[in-house]
Amino acid sequence: MDQEILKVENVTKKFPGVVALDRVSFSVRRGEVHALVGENGAGKSTLMKILAGALQPDEGLIYLKGKEVAIQNTQQARDLGISIIYQEFNLLPDLSVVQNIFLGREKFGRYPFLNYQRMAQEARDLLTQLGAEVSPYALVRELGVAQQQQVEIAKALSVNADVVIMDEPTASLGEHEVGKLFQIISSLKERGVTVIYISHRLEEIFKIADSVTVLKDGKCMGTYSVQELDEMKLVKLMVGRSFSETFPPRGKERGEVILEVKELSCPPLLKEINLKVHRGEIVGLFGLVGAGRTELAKTLFGVYPHYRGNIVINGKVLHLTSCRKAILHGISYVPEDRKEEGLCLDLSVRENSALPIIDKFKKTLFVDDQAMDSMIQRLVEALRIKTPSLRQRVKFLSGGNQQKVVLAKWLATEPRLIIFDEPTRGIDVGAKAEIYQIMRELASRGNGILMISSELPEVIGLSDRIYVMHQGKIVREFPSTEQLTEEEIMVYATGLSKV
Ligand SMILES: Nc1ncnc2c1ncn2[C@@H]1O[C@H](COP(=O)(O)OP(=O)(O)OP(=O)(O)O)[C@@H](O)[C@H]1O
Ligand SMILES: [Mg+2]
Known part of the structure; x- marks a missing residue:
């Protein structure tokens, strides 16, 4: 157990600025689960990409099983026994699940024919272990984010590696899927496989990790055994100040109804949904993966115009046939899949944040650049977006910082009804608190907020009221969250109790 499998020495990597x-x-010791933590932009993914051969270090040495290695490309990393689950999925959307899992390592039957059946069977076995309900023949583009993440995990596990790197594997998984993944991690550990595990959900670290290495602004702050740490200590090492994750006080008054949904059905999943959001309120929408939360959000945003039932905004029945229409009526949606739906990766931080608010700063023909920049700068600071400048292209930011840019973009618009789909996914502890604060401020200024989240502490801590979904229906409303426990919500979300 104490045997060292991997050692990194004085590794430096610079990007422009x-x-x-x-x-x-x-x-890292053989057979341990070694967590790597740090704020957004601390350097975690960069370090892992170097170990996986996707990036080359400027300086420094890597030793594997005591021998110095130069990992020049991803194929070589795999041959050395290192496999990685990327934070930004590396899947090809137009290929099937099997094709993605075995890409570049296809299994042959009688040459030159591929043995599809065998690959599909292996893929199916892996996915079942993960608790994923995904057909091996489905195209990746047809899958939701949680399922895509499971495919990415299956792909990394299909290589029999000695070291498996997991860069935020649970970011878009629900509790149930996370449980399955943890079982797999335990069985890997039993087989002597080493896991390097990155997550912003600190409670996960305490559940599965043996030791933790902390990165802060690209520097290593040391390696600790989990026994010598608690959440407070860990946060202090990461953020540099002590800090407790607190939620802003709940809303005092709520105003009139801003959104009312009546008997909304939208095939194939949503059935007879009734819900209300008032001004001044943050309403939580909880459910397990596949419960229909994102489908509901997208229907409210005009993505699925074939719904039945009524969507009423400010007393007016709308027929939402497009997102444009939804936006015109003051509805905005911060999507779950931000890379696909939320950002223009080739544009700068400034351009992305400005897109929805540019009209606000239009002076006759010209845009008041200064006012707009200072507004964006304020958000960049509030959310602690780590970027060398407002003009940096978003694709060069770390995963979490990209997410923060999407939030900045919508937080700046002040729509009347904002739907947040997993607003703090992949976001570090420090910035989470800022985001909660900003959401609460938006509500207290008279906007209505509907928040989808898979994190129960967040749903309970931030919401004024909660709806729970199960299999496309709302199965329970909790009118107040003051005394609510996670178990009470889970009972309904899992369908164990029906109303
Ligand atoms: N290709 C690139 N070009 C320029 N800068 C980059 C590039 N990749 C990463 N960076 C920068 O390097 C720093 C470290 O990024 P990295 O992705 O390693 O952070 P991280 O710790 O994984 O953060 P997160 O928790 O947000 O995923 C960030 O400031 C990021 O903007
Ligand atoms: Mg990262």
Whole structure:
């Protein structure tokens, strides 16, 4: 157990304007679960991409099983026994699940024919272990984010690796799927496989990790055994100040109804949904993966015009046939799948944030650049977006910082009804608190907020009221969240109790 499998020595990686890694050294023991934590932009993914051969370090050495190695490409990393689950999925949307899992490592039957059946069977076995309900023949583009993440995980596990790197594997999984993944991690560990695990959900670290390495601004702050840490200590090492994750006080008064949904059905999933959101309120929408939360959000945003029933905004029945129409009526939607739906990766931080608010800063023909920049700068600071400048292209930001840009973009618009789909996914602890604060402020200024989240503490801590969904229906409303426990919500979300 104490045998060292991997050692990194003085690894440095610079990008224009950023030192992503600054002489980082750490080592990992065989068969342990080694967590890597740090704020958004701390350098975690960069370090892992170097180990996986996707990036080359500027300086420094890597030792594997005591031998110095140069990992020049991803194929070589795989041959050395290192496999990785990328934070930004690396799947090809137009290929099937099997094709993605075995890409570049196809299994042959009688040459030159591929043995599809065998690959499909293996893929199916892996996906079943993960608790994924995904057909091996489905095209990746037809899958939701949680399922895509499961495919990415299955792909990494299909290689018999000695070291499996997991970069935020649970970001878009629900509790149930996370449980399955943890079972797999335990069985990997039993087989002597080493897991390097990145997550912003700190409670996960305490559940499964043996040791933790902390990165802060590209520097290594040391490796600790989980026994010598608690959440407070860990946060202090990551953020540099002590800090407790608190939620802003709940809303005092709520105003008139801003959104009313009556008997909304939308095939194939949504059935007879009734719900209301008032001004001044944050309403939580909880459900397990596949319960229909995102489908509901998208229907309210005009994505699925074939719904039946009524969507009423400010007393007016709307027929939402497009997102444009939804936006015109003051509805905005911060999507779950931000890379696909939320950002123009080739545009700058400034351009992305400005897109929906540019009209606000239009002075006759011209845009008041200064006012707009100062507004964006304020949001960048509030959310602690780590970027060398407002003009940096978004594709060069870390995963979490990209998410923050999407939020900045919508937080700046002040629509009347904002639907947040997993607003803090992949976001570090410090910025989470800021986001909660901003959401509460938006509500207290008279906007209505509907928040989808898979994190129960967040749903309970931030919402004034909660709806629980199960299999396309709303199965329970909790009119107040003051005394609510996670178990009470789970009972309804899992369908164990019917109204
Ligand atoms: N290709 C690139 N070009 C320029 N800068 C980059 C590039 N990749 C990463 N960076 C920068 O390097 C720093 C470290 O990024 P990295 O993705 O490693 O962070 P992270 O710790 O994984 O963060 P997160 O928790 O948000 O995923 C960030 O400031 C990021 O903007
Ligand atoms: Mg990352």
